[in-house]
Each structure stands twice: as structure tokens, then as C-alpha cells.
Amino acid sequence: MKITPEQLLQMRRRHRGYRITLGAQLLLLLLLPVAQRVPWLLSLMLCLLAIELMVFLARYSPLGRKRLTYSLGTLAVVLEITWHLALRWWPILGKILTLPHVMVWVLFLLVVAIRKVKALVREPYVTFSVVLGAASGYLSVGLAGGVLLTALWVLHPAAFLQSSLPQLSALGDLTVAVAPALMAASFSLLTTVGTEVLRSSDVTVQVLANLITISGQLYVAILIGLILGRVHRRAVI
Known part of the structure; x- marks a missing residue:
């Protein structure tokens, strides 16, 4: 498989993004x-992560149709800031924004994954950077789960x-404090270790916990299956 200089440069930038x-x-x-003691830190890191995903990964992705990623990422950042401001100054508006906020973030992280x-x-070679990219996708599932738990x-x-x-509660809004x-x-939950913060008698939170755990395992299984399937097709050819 021949790689042009432009493709090589694109690949190097993409691997740096991983x-x-x-x-x-x-x-x-x-x-x-x-972040537990600095209420705004987690939101800041999430916003910076969304920007980084758009700049360093979506920009150099070999896939087309990047507009959806940019649109969802930008909307997620705007809603993150608006949601936290609303929770602090207009709690009723904050609760109203919770559902669209979590839906946009989960959809954005799902699209990214x-x-x-x-x-x-589609990577031509399995390098150390590619392995790190696979690991970052796994962690993206955990981030989506954290957003879901905060919304719940x-x-x-x-x-x-x-x-x-x-x-x-002395730090201000308790929702931001426990996030x-x-x-x-x-x-x-993603790593199947389990957590003690969930009430075992509540069906809703237990379903969500199982969803996070299963999603993590499915990500690993699907990624391994796709890579092995591609290697097998190359061997047959």
C-alpha cells in the first residue's frame, strides 16, 4: 500500500491527535x-477536551462529513457553559436545560467514538499511537457515562x-460539586469495578449503570472484531 507525502503528513497529525x-x-x-474543590474545573476540562477533539482529531480524520462533529462539539461547549450558569443563577432553567445538555454531550461523544x-x-499500520487512540475511545465512553450520571x-x-x-454545599451548587x-x-462502572454511590434499589440508576458497563465491553469487542476482520481480509487477498 503506497502512501503519498500528503497522506503521511495527515496520518502523523492524526496520530499526534490520538x-x-x-x-x-x-x-x-x-x-x-x-475538581471536587474547584467547581468550574471539570466543565473547563470537558470544554477543552471537546475543542481538542475537533481540532486535533476531526480535522485530520480520514473520514468525510466532519460538519456533524464540529456542530455537536460547538453546541456541547455552549450548553455546558449555559447549563452550569443556569444551575447557579436560575435553577429552574438549569433543570430544563439538563436533558438537551446531556443528549448533545452523549451524542457528541458517541459520534466521536x-x-x-x-x-x-482504516489505519494502514497498527502503531503505538493507534493503540493510544483506541484507548482514548474507550475513555470517551466513560466520559459519556459521567455526563449521564450527572444528568440523572x-x-x-x-x-x-x-x-x-x-x-x-458550601462551595455553591451541589450538582457541580458532586459532578x-x-x-x-x-x-x-466502565472498568467493572463497581461503585457505592448508586442506590441498589433504584431501577433507573441500575439500568444506567449496566448500560455504561456493557457499552465499555462492547467497545472493546467491536474494535477487536473490526481490526481482526480487516487483518483476515488482507490475509485472504
Whole structure:
């Protein structure tokens, strides 16, 4: 398979995007304890991650139809800022914006994950950067789960064990204060470790927890299946 200089440059930039994305996601995870004390930090990191996904990955993706990614990413950033401001100053408006906010974020992260899988399958070589790209896609599923749990907290707080969540009402809006803990809980569910912040008697939150866990396992299974299928087709040819 011959690669032109332009394609090689595009591939190098895309691989750099894989590394930057994974680094940003790992940094977000590591800073969750800090975000618990700095209410605006998690939202800032999510917005920066969305911008980074659009600039470093969507821009150099080998796939077409990038307008959807840009549109959803921009809308997600705008809604993230608007939602948090509304929760602080106009709680009723914040609750109204919760559903569109979470739908846009989940859809954006889902589109990013799907496009990333397709891009990874089309990579001509499996390099270290490609492996890092696959890992970043897996973490994107965990981020989507964290957004879903935060939305459920706003709409149905009784589904969570209050004693297992941080009591940080002194910092302002409690939803913003517990968001880092819910994001951490999502990654615990993603890796099948489990979490103690969910009420086992609540069916809604248990269904959501199972959805996060199953989505993570399906991502790994689908990615491995697609890559092995491509290798098999090459061997047959």
C-alpha cells in the first residue's frame, strides 16, 4: 500500500491527535479530586477536551462529513457553559436545560467514538499511537457515562446514596460539586469495578449503570472484531 507525502503528513497529525486526546483524558481523570474543590474545573476540562477533539482529531480524520462533529462539539461547549450558569443563577432553567445538555454531550461523544473506531480500522499500520487512540475511545465512553450520571443526579437525586457523595454545599451548587465524584463513578462502572454511590434499589440508576458497563465491553469487542476482520481480509487477498 503506497502512501503519498500528503497522506503521511495527515496520518502523523492524526496520530499526534490520538496522543493528545488520551493525555487530556488522563489529565481529566487525575484532576477529578481537584475538581471536587474547584467547581468550574471539570466543565473547563470537558470544554477543552471537546475543542481538542475537533481540532486535533476531526480535522485530520480520514473520514468525510466532519460538519456533524464540529456542530455537536460547538453546541456541547455552549450548553455546558449555559447549563452550569443556569444551575447557579436560575435553577429552574438549569433543570430544563439538563436533558438537551446531556443528549448533545452523549451524542457528541458517541459520534466521536464511532468515527474514531472507523478511523482506527482504516489505519494502514497498527502503531503505538493507534493503540493510544483506541484507548482514548474507550475513555470517551466513560466520559459519556459521567455526563449521564450527572444528568440523572439533577433529575432524580434519590437514585444516589447521599452519604457516599461529597458534602460540598458550601462551595455553591451541589450538582457541580458532586459532578467529579459521579464522573469517577462512571469510570468505575466502565472498568467493572463497581461503585457505592448508586442506590441498589433504584431501577433507573441500575439500568444506567449496566448500560455504561456493557457499552465499555462492547467497545472493546467491536474494535477487536473490526481490526481482526480487516487483518483476515488482507490475509485472504
